[in-house]
Amino acid sequence: MKKIVLLRHGESLWNKENRFTGWTDVDLSDKGVEEGYEAGNLLKEAGISFQMAYASYLKRAVKTLNCVLDRMNADWIPVFKSWRLNEKHYGALQGLNKSETAARYGNEQVHIWRRSYDVAPMPLKDSDPESPINDVRYSHVPLCDLPRTESLKDAIMRVIPYWECEIFPRLTVVDNILVVAHGNSLRGIVKYLKGISDTDIANLNIPTAMPYVFEFDESLNFVRDYYLGDPEKIKQMQDAVANQGIAKK
Numbered sequence: 231m232k233k234i235v236l237l238r239h240g241e242s243l244w245n246k247e248n249r250f251t252g253w254t255d256v257d258l259s260d261k262g263v264e265e266g267y268e269a270g271n272l273l274k275e276a277g278i279s280f281q282m283a284y285a286s287y288l289k290r291a292v293k294t295l296n297c298v299l300d301r302m303n304a305d306w307i308p309v310f311k312s313w314r315l316n317e318k319h320y321g322a323l324q325g326l327n328k329s330e331t332a333a334r335y336g337n338e339q340v341h342i343w344r345r346s347y348d349v350a351p352m353p354l355k356d357s358d359p360e361s362p363i364n365d366v367r368y369s370h371v372p373l374c375d376l377p378r379t380e381s382l383k384d385a386i387m388r389v390i391p392y393w394e395c396e397i398f399p400r401l402t403v404v405d406n407i408l409v410v411a412h413g414n415s416l417r418g419i420v421k422y423l424k425g426i427s428d429t430d431i432a433n434l435n436i437p438t439a440m441p442y443v444f445e446f447d448e449s450l451n452f453v454r455d456y457y458l459g460d461p462e463k464i465k466q467m468q469d470a471v472a473n474q475g476i477a478k479k
């Protein structure tokens with residue numbers, strides 16, 4: 231069976247502080263680094279070896295990938311990076327604490343911003359130093375393609391062309407591919423692969439650094455998906471992600 235493994239980056243410094251991150255280039259926490267190495271252990275134990283890997287342009291994904299490859303003694307494999315794998319752009323919410331935002335705007339509104347299919351938060355201004363239009367790493371991307379905010383639908387519209395044209399066709403020449411990205415860019419890929427409805431996708435939460443395996447037969451038909459690791463721990467981590475946007479009592 232051919233495999234593409236999706237991996238959300240390990241805990242970032244802003245995950246730890248429960249802040250909306252989006253395209254902000256925040257580093258991993260010490261725990262996030264450990265999680266990256268632990269993902270490498272799980273993949274090694276499962277006997278999976280990769281011939282190529284992908285990451286976003288954000289250091290929390292790149293550094294998680296490096297931890298995994300280091301642990302698997304696979305630092306040498308070809309790695310491709312793309313802005314198209316970046317997290318959903320969280321607009322003007324970037325940097326704000328999620329539960330404080332819920333206390334201000336209500337749990338329901340924050341849930342809509344985090345998990346609705348087609349509602350985007352307020353945009354980040356072009357004059358904001360954090361805007362991607364002021365960031366040299368995106369200077370090759372047409373201005374009209376650079377987001378100021380995104381819904382999940384918007385994020386899917388930039389991620390899926392990259393999946394269809396660049397990542398997935400590689401399975402014709404290699405057996406196993408690793409994709410390290412983000413909670414929402416990966417939710418978009420999972421929605422596309424499993425045909426999850428616009429409504430049901432709201433219930434999908436992806437834990438940090440738990441390898442999520444998608445298997446394909448020789449004709450590249452999707453066969454099955456499963457996480458590596460302790461199912462109880464994965465469930466707890468998914469619930470914790472879901473609850474990040476709830477106001478503290």
Ligand SMILES: O=C(O)[C@H](O)COP(=O)(O)O
Nearest residue numbers: 249250251252317344413
């Ligand atoms: O950008 C972020 O804040 C996180 O990576 C994903 O956040 P979410 O689970 O609130 O969508």
